[in-house]
Amino acid sequence: xxxxxxxxxxxxxxxxxxxxxxxxxxxxxxxxxxxxxxxxxxxxxxxxxxxxxxxxxxxxxxxxxxxxxxxxxxxxxxxxxxxxxxxxxxxxxxxxxxxxxxxxxxxxxxxxxxxxxxxxxxxxxxxxxxxxxxxxxxxxxxxxxxxxxxxxxxxxxxxxxxxxxxxxxxxxxxxxxxxxxxxxxxxxxxxxxxxxx
Amino acid sequence: xxxxxxxxxxxxxxxxxxxxxxxxxxxxxxxxxxxxxxxxxxxxxxxxxxxxxxxxxxxxxxxxxxxxxxxxxxxxxxxxxxxxxxxxxxxxxxxxxxxxxxxxxxxxxxxxxxxxxxxxxxxxxxxxxxxxxxxxxxxxxxxxxxxxxxxxxxxxxxxxxxxxxxxxxxxxxxxxxxxxxxxxxxxxxxxxxxxxxxxxxxxxxxxxxxxxxxxxxxxxxxxxxxxxxxxxxxxxxxxxxxxxxxxxxxxxxxxxxxxxxxxxxxxxxxxxxxxxxxxxxxxxxxxxxxxxxxxxxxxxxxxxxxxxxxxxxxxxxxxxxxxxxxxxxxxxxxxxxxxxxxxxxxxxxxxxxxxxxxxxxxxxxxxxxxxxxxxxxxxxxxxxxxxxxxxxxxxxxxxxxxxxxxxxxxxxxxxxxxxxxxxxxxxxxxxxxxxxxxx
Numbered sequence: 035x036x037x038x039x040x041x042x043x044x045x046x047x048x049x050x051x052x053x054x055x056x057x058x059x060x061x062x063x064x065x066x067x068x069x070x071x072x073x074x075x076x077x078x079x080x081x082x083x084x085x086x087x088x089x090x091x092x093x094x095x096x097x098x099x100x101x102x103x104x105x106x107x108x109x110x111x112x113x114x115x116x117x118x119x120x121x122x123x124x125x126x127x128x129x130x131x132x133x134x135x136x137x138x139x140x141x142x143x144x145x146x147x148x149x150x151x152x153x154x155x156x157x158x159x160x161x162x163x164x165x166x167x168x169x170x171x172x173x174x175x176x177x178x179x180x181x182x183x184x185x186x187x188x189x190x191x192x193x194x195x196x197x198x199x200x201x202x203x204x205x206x207x208x209x210x211x212x213x214x215x216x217x218x219x220x221x222x223x224x225x226x227x228x229x230x231x
Numbered sequence: 232x233x234x235x236x237x238x239x240x241x242x243x244x245x246x247x248x249x250x251x252x253x254x255x256x257x258x259x260x261x262x263x264x265x266x267x268x269x270x271x272x273x274x275x276x277x278x279x280x281x282x283x284x285x286x287x288x289x290x291x292x293x294x295x296x297x298x299x300x301x302x303x304x305x306x307x308x309x310x311x312x313x314x315x316x317x318x319x320x321x322x323x324x325x326x327x328x329x330x331x332x333x334x335x336x337x338x339x340x341x342x343x344x345x346x347x348x349x350x351x352x353x354x355x356x357x358x359x360x361x362x363x364x365x366x367x368x369x370x371x372x373x374x375x376x377x378x379x380x381x382x383x384x385x386x387x388x389x390x391x392x393x394x395x396x397x398x399x400x401x402x403x404x405x406x407x408x409x410x411x412x413x414x415x416x417x418x419x420x421x422x423x424x425x426x427x428x429x430x431x432x433x434x435x436x437x438x439x440x441x442x443x444x445x446x447x448x449x450x451x452x453x454x455x456x457x458x459x460x461x462x463x464x465x466x467x468x469x470x471x472x473x474x475x476x477x478x479x480x481x482x483x484x485x486x487x488x489x490x491x492x493x494x495x496x497x498x499x500x501x502x503x504x505x506x507x508x509x510x511x512x513x514x515x516x517x518x519x520x521x522x523x524x525x526x527x528x529x530x531x532x533x534x535x536x537x538x539x540x541x542x543x544x545x546x547x548x549x550x551x552x553x554x555x556x557x558x559x560x561x562x563x564x565x566x567x568x569x570x571x572x573x574x575x576x577x578x579x580x581x582x583x584x585x586x587x588x589x590x591x592x593x594x595x596x597x598x599x600x601x602x603x604x605x606x607x608x609x610x611x612x613x614x615x616x617x618x619x620x621x622x623x624x625x626x627x628x629x630x631x632x633x634x635x636x637x638x639x640x641x642x643x644x645x646x647x648x649x650x651x652x653x654x655x656x657x658x659x660x661x662x663x664x665x666x667x668x669x670x
Binding site for chain 1: 576625626
């Protein structure tokens with residue numbers, strides 16, 4: 035990472051062009067315990083109390099305790115992550131894009147597990163930081179979303195030279211868990227996610 | 232027509248949750264080979280030892296590892312003491328010992344257990360697991376470790392793509408007898424054959440490999456390909472299953488079926504694997520010609536001899552595909568021959584093998600006849616139990632069978648299923664035939 039930047043001149047979107055549903059004032063204030071989540075390198079389940087199940091959702095979802103989470107909310111959670119080599123957000127660099135976020139409902143009425151699929155677009159095809167960016171997205175979502183969501187982060191097909199390899203790493207739970215116990219890597223991730231507060 | 236995959240004849244019911252649970256992810260649980268206790272590898276760097284009679288925590292083994300404990304394995308056949316091996320993300324393996332009072336404990340669970348619980352309340356320290364030695368060598372996280380059935384060898388595997396075999400020469404003196412670097416990716420699991428010093432490893436490179444000792448050198452004797460994604464777990468069938476599983480009832484079998492039983496006997500215990508590709512597969516060794524043993528010790532050059540120890544393992548079956556996400560673990564019952572699996576989708580599935588009924592031959596297409604010329608197996612695997620959300624919405628990292636040891640035990644040899652989850656809980660399940668019309 036101390037090497038020359040892989041992409042010195044990325045395309046940057048104007049913040050007002052980024053997808054958003056609400057007025058700016060209400061977009062981002064989610065006290066879901068994300069602050070301080072990285073104080074300890076061992077992953078803990080601080081979100082055991084589902085932040086989205088709290089009574090605040092009562093207004094728009096009547097009897098159902100489970101508020102639906104949509105793609106825009108997922109986007110809001112990850113678009114503010116800071117790129118590891120530019121002081122810019124993943125949203126403004128178009129690394130994460132709203133149309134590349136999909137939420138798959140439970141496959142059976144007996145199951146309560148939904149899947150979030152996020153395809154990220156690295157700024158250039160050989161970007162060596164694609165894995166770190168993907169890991170940041172996965173970690174952010176796993177820590178912010180209720181545990182009933184499975185998070186699949188992939189490199190968008192055809193946008194990266196080693197996408198299969200990166201996808202396999204990002205999909206490997208054991209590797210992700212071990213990475214989160216790695217102090218150096220966590221330092222990088224902490225910086226990337228600091229902008230999410 | 233009823234599809235075999237829909238015949239849910241059994242039901243998993245919750246019996247207990249081991250308490251107190253861990254506050255963070257638990258990875259794997261290993262029942263003790265003779266005592267009614269289970270060790271659980273925890274991401275908080277500890278190992279928790281629970282009683283399977285009271286379902287409570289007996290010991291917390293801490294202070295040994297700097298990162299997650301990923302894997303635990305009890306040394307089999309120890310007398311007077313329990314020996315536990317722990318493998319950690321800190322790249323090291325630890326050996327721990329605890330003196331077990333009374334020589335009769337292997338035979339007398341019940342008395343022993345009562346005594347143990349009283350001791351527990353009185354003094355802890357002398358009773359604790361003592362750190363005995365550390366096995367250093369792997370370059371990155373240890374993913375799994377396993378003692379051979381004789382207790383002579385301990386196998387470890389790691390993200391560094393290698394499998395190490397350690398031999399205990401005397402107490403706490405371990406020697407590396409082999410470093411096997413055949414895989415092209417993380418090695419996720421190692422396990423031993425129940426009768427032979429035959430080791431299996433499963434990997435991130437989607438392959439499964441088998442190793443044996445040949446003239447003082449451990450070498451790969453078989454490469455198994457078939458899974459299309461990471462293979463998370465591998466386990467051999469127990470010895471002597473022909474007297475316990477679908478083969479037990481021999482009356483009224485056809486000639487073809489008797490021939491099948493005989494063939495399985497010659498192949499020896501089979502192998503089962505599970506993968507990120509959402510399949511569970513059964514592999515079987517091609518039986519060697521009988522007279523081959525005669526020529527194996529004739530002093531032929533080692534190049535030729537190596538070829539003679541190669542084994543041919545082929546896919547016998549793909550179990551009905553019920554899991555929707557990665558299958559992290561499975562366990563083959565030593566009592567009934569049933570297989571239990573679990574994984575990322577939070578489900579626990581139990582499968583049973585039975586004779587294929589002639590009427591529905593080949594309807595389900597489960598028998599992948601990949602090698603072309605092999606006749607389809609006269610048996611089929613059916614799902615007998617399917618449980619959703621066993622750990623609420625959390626992933627299940629490990630599942631295994633264990634001898635039931637609590638007061639509610641109904642028959643000798645009754646088994647329970649232990650599941651270990653991301654919620655930090657180890658749950659105990661009973662498996663019962665689901666009475667038709669009920670539920």
